[in-house]
């Protein structure tokens with residue numbers, strides 16, 4: 218859970234252009250303990266692009282992102298220990314088993330296999346630990362990826378469309394897990410076309426509000 222120092226991520230005046238098209242302008246966001254932010258907007262609005270900027274993975278923008286008062290690139294290795302970024306793909310390697318994938322996805326934290334096996338069981342994958350992911354359904358592959366949310370000790374989760382391919386129970390489980398994380402002082406920035414009404418303290422930011430024709 219959250220580290221000793223208060224967690225502070227500040228994005229200021231973010232502008233991003235793709236293929237000569239301005240996606241968003243003058244975007245500001247502050248994320249501190251207990252923040253729950255959903256980025257909304259139509260396909261192509263720039264949600265994934267913005268998430269990757271906030272994760273420190275995309276540097277092609279104007280403006281500033283600061284973590285604990287420092288420019289993100291200066292403290293990236295510290296930041297990378299404190300935020301989990303999950304892209305919109307399940308990000309599993311098909312030839313590896315469920316357990317091998319979870320080991321690989323969490324390698325930087327060097328977690329015990331027993332904890333990873335428990336996490337797979339919690340996402341309804343007991344008995345599939347040694348099954349290659351190419352033999353799992355899309356929803357099961359997503360669950361392998363989501364099992365990280367039970368074991369990785371990062372205060373900030375940055376999640377891009379994490380509900381993709383989940384069944385009703387999977388959706389309910391993930392909403393519950395997000396609620397628990399935020400209630401315990403964790404933070405979540407998420408993009409989803411799924412309504413997150415059940416999550417307390419939710420702040421929905423419509424990226425269209427930062428489109429240039431609105432900002433002009």
Ligand SMILES: Nc1ncnc2c1ncn2[C@@H]1O[C@H](COP(=O)(O)OP(=O)(O)OP(=O)(O)O)[C@@H](O)[C@H]1O
Pocket residue numbers: 235236240258259260261262263264265266267
């Ligand atoms: N690698 C890339 N190279 C060039 N343009 C890109 C690239 N990735 C995305 N784009 C463009 O950037 C814009 C924003 O894409 P982005 O994926 O951030 O949108 P999004 O809001 O996440 O959309 P969706 O709801 O469909 O996931 C789109 O117009 C897209 O065509």
